[in-house]
Amino acid sequence: MNTMHFITDILFPPLLEGLGVTLRLIVYSVPFGFIAGILIAVGRVYGNKLISTFCFLYTLFFRGAPLLVQLFILYFALPSIGLYLSSFTAAVIGFILCSAAYHSEYIRGAIQSIKSGQMMAAEALGMSKIQAVSSIILPQALRRAIPGCSNEIIYLVKYSSLAYMVACVELTGAGKVIASRYFEYTLVFSIVGIIYLIMTSVVTIGLNSLERKMEIPGIGK
């Protein structure tokens, strides 16, 4: 069996299927993780003592405990209280909860970098706190948070491979199955690595162009 034949006929079909799962994991996790991150950041900065403390504890836990442990809890431990999640659902929930914690810290930093006068001017016009945050503070803060949040999204693309540990056969998992069966570790994981590199490159380029597009005229370059 020649190498070309192995790649096209044996390796690619399951790998593409795995890639499909990986892409679905990412497509669900990224936006919800980001939105949850915004809510946690806003709760932390502007919430009352209770909300703010909750948001602090949230980040403390989800940033502090290993993601793999969190996934094991979602997939293996929750059934003991009668909550059964599919491996895909467990992985997506785990990724959302975890990336929200990281996003929230990038966004919190960005919110706190906005001068207090912006909030004051918004309130002086008669805006409520919620209006001021959503139409004055966040549009500016989120722009500043793009580089940090890009970091987290690229991490997520890569740590989506942990889904394999809760029996969700995505790209890495599919590769692992073939590699063990045919004992082709070098070739298979090189190709898998390149596919991840392509994905992260696309995300990087996309987010860079988003950052440029969102640039406020007169500020920056």
Next chain:
Amino acid sequence: MNLEKADHDNGVVLRVEDIHKTYGKNEILKGVSFHIKKGETIVIIGASGSGKSTLLRCINQLTIPEKGRIWLEGEEVTHHMKEISHFRQRIGMVFQDFNLFDHLCAVRNVEIGLIKVKKMDKKQAREIAMEELRRVGLERQANQYPAQLSGGQKQRVSIARALAMNPTVMLFDEPTSALDPELIGEVLEVMRDLAMGGMTMVVVTHEMGFARSVANEIIFIEGGKILDQGTPHKLFTNPEHERTRQFICKIDELYGKTEK
């Protein structure tokens, strides 16, 4: 006490009574009272740290005073935080460092209050915003962002933003203090036009020329209290306290002799 009715009858737009504000151990305002009638301009002067800015912020409750009451056209502002938005819409505020919304171009800065707070439709808001920009001579800069404007232009946009809400009274917190000297004139000119047009204004400033020519009354604040108040003529020529005279001389030295 029936101040509501009395204010209404006497044309008093804003009444501030016995305002106290403390930060930590520092008592910034120790009982300040004044009132302003429709169409009048009051200029507040005083050394930095004397509590002028804090006083302005107490008026629209950006800072909550511990004690004291404020009325706007006979309605009490203080202790009504639920309706504070309605009062703030009627109290325009201009800040020392402009505080334009950096992510919005000039015209959107002016219209955003109308759209978000007054729930006006976008087309009508845009028309009013352009009209206000024209009033401050900046209709050609409508699509420029704050970072592309000079300091004087920024401050004029921020005045337009406040005016668009059609306020009953305008508060100016050292509107020219952050400006290069050659840009101060354009902002003062807009303010002078406003005062002449009948706007009720409370202005914290060190611009004695403006105070002398525009103010109906000057209030001198020292150590969180009103030390002296009266017409410009009285304060400049015959103040009650020696301290007032000293302060005005000092300001004249720093900012150049006032004309007239």
